[in-house]
Amino acid sequence: MCYVSRASSITYAPIVQSGHVQRQRVVDRYEDCQFSHNIMYQEFQAGSQTTVRLMIPDMPNASEIGRWLEQIDFNRHYTNFGPLVTELETRIEGRLRAESLELLPGASRVVTASSGTAALELAITARRLRPCAKVALPAFTFPATATAVIRSGAVPVFVDVDPDSWCLTPEIALDVLEYTDVDLVIPVAAFGRPLPAADWDRFAEGTGIPVIMDAASAFGSQVLGRVCVTVFSLHATKAMSSGEGGLVAACSDTFIHETRQLSNFGFSAPRRVGSPGLNGKLSEYHAAVGLAQLERFGEVRERRARVYAHYAERLSQLDGRVALQHTETEFVRSVLPVAVLGMGGAERLEVGLQGEKIETRRWYCPPLNEHRAFLGMQCAGRDGSSDLPVTTSLSEQILGLPFHSFLSEFEIARVCSLVEKHHGSPRAFSMQGGAA
């Protein structure tokens, strides 16, 4: 048997050594970094026999980061807003400004942070809310959104999401406001699907309630608002990454200036703390990784788009049995969640796929309102009750399938045929539409 990677033209010939089947690599060409990434992945897959991994970060390698590290050696500046952090912020500002051109007559500004969670906490704190202010956020999100609210002295109010986009919409927030006062709204760009920034600007201006968009996974897709603040994560699982890191972006110089001070313990002048902050700064080493990744972001984006296109084609052949997140415009994906309707939902399919060595993840199950950390906190339904029906059903239906840059067409086909095998009845799935 011979294994040929179509993407990279690497040939693997099996050899038997100490009773184990190993694959010897025959490399036709070894030119670019992507090629070396492919080789590393193929070797990894060969070593793990048949397991298809859920996520594998697509990060710069040592030689790509090297030239930035040499600058650190030269500068002898390791953290505290050094030249590499400044360079990363400047490049990202330029990029975000170009992407958000139609929306942003003014200048956008960016401050980096040590993580997406720290960036959220800093942005909420910089909003200067009253003590125990109420913050509306979807119950269908990653726990960090709620954790940041609590750590900044506010109180979460869990609200529902839209059944198609899986995001909190301005319409849902307006319904909730009929019954509950809130001081801040944090919509989440679920799984990287960008939020409608112009609509959230209108919401903020119309209601007077500030909005912070948690766009943790949406770098490269999320445009900025004029009045909304946007937060991104630069975690290794995201398409744009510095290993660990985060960003706060806004059109207000004052807001960004205050956020930066808060990220530096709250120092507002030498030896003077204006208000209590945290050490939430990005180090120069992380900025080096971020700068290297920014240079290859276009390739990462293309690889992910290619993998998604293969999936979309295969999933569409499943006879209307898969529900994908609805979106009007395509976006940079970090994960691939599908909604599994009926017949035991995501749980049953997950068990079937586990038996076939296909890694999966239940996002977000349980929803936040069912975590011990958040029990007893207010849930505010659209109808004035505490019911969050869409959140409840999505948490039972959504299953993350393997998704990363290095998946081959063969692996995608295998995953999709195993989905069909373990959830084969056409009635088991329901297509919810979307620009798949």
Ligand SMILES: Cc1ncc(COP(=O)(O)O)c(C=O)c1O
């Ligand atoms: C919606 C959301 N918010 C916040 C975060 C936290 O980001 P970080 O891991 O960079 O702290 C994540 C992480 O994935 C997330 O998905």
